[in-house]
Amino acid sequence: xxxxxxxxxxxxxxxxxxxxxxxxxxxxxxxxxxxxxxxxxxxxxxxxxxxxxxxxxxxxxxxxxxxxxxxxxxxxxxxxxxxxxxxxxxxxxxxxxxxxxxxxxxxxxxxxxxxxxxxx
Numbered sequence: 281x282x283x284x285x286x287x288x289x290x291x292x293x294x295x296x297x298x299x300x301x302x303x304x305x306x307x308x309x310x311x312x313x314x315x316x317x318x319x320x321x322x323x324x325x326x327x328x329x330x331x332x333x334x335x336x337x338x339x340x341x342x343x344x345x346x347x348x349x350x351x352x353x354x355x356x357x358x359x360x361x362x363x364x365x366x367x368x369x370x371x372x373x374x375x376x377x378x379x380x381x382x383x384x385x386x387x388x389x390x391x392x393x394x395x396x397x398x399x400x
Contacts, residue, residue: 283398286391287313290371293387296379298358301326302395305334305368310399320357322374329353333362333370350388352381363388366396 283302291297291313299322302310307327314322337348351362359375361384371392373384 283311283395284313286395286398287311288315290387290391291315291373294373294375294379294384296376297384298322298374298376300374301372302399303330303370303372305330305337305370307331310369316376318357318376325360325374326372329360329362329372330370333364334368337364350385352385354381359384361385361388363392365392366400369399371395 287300287302291300298316298318299312299314301312303326304310307330309323333351336351340346340348348364353360358377359379359381360372361375361381362370362372364370371388373388375381375384
């Protein structure tokens, strides 16, 4: 299945999902699907968060904690669920409150092997 279709399916599997992005840790957008536009600049949010995720991944490596697998952050206007893939790429879901972040984490974990296969 092509990457764009996978992103659409992932977003539609999670109630309250506004958008899904495939990016690298340098903040470069690879692909995205927006299910519902919001009044927040989602793309800028992801660019800024990619730096934080990169730093968290490095901190975990520095203490020999292995590799960072997931990163979730919640804020007043949503929840961002990130799953790292391969070669410094990640997939992220932006969920509206009161969306269930656990379902988002499950969907990202379930789709990750297919995304990795398509991407790499």
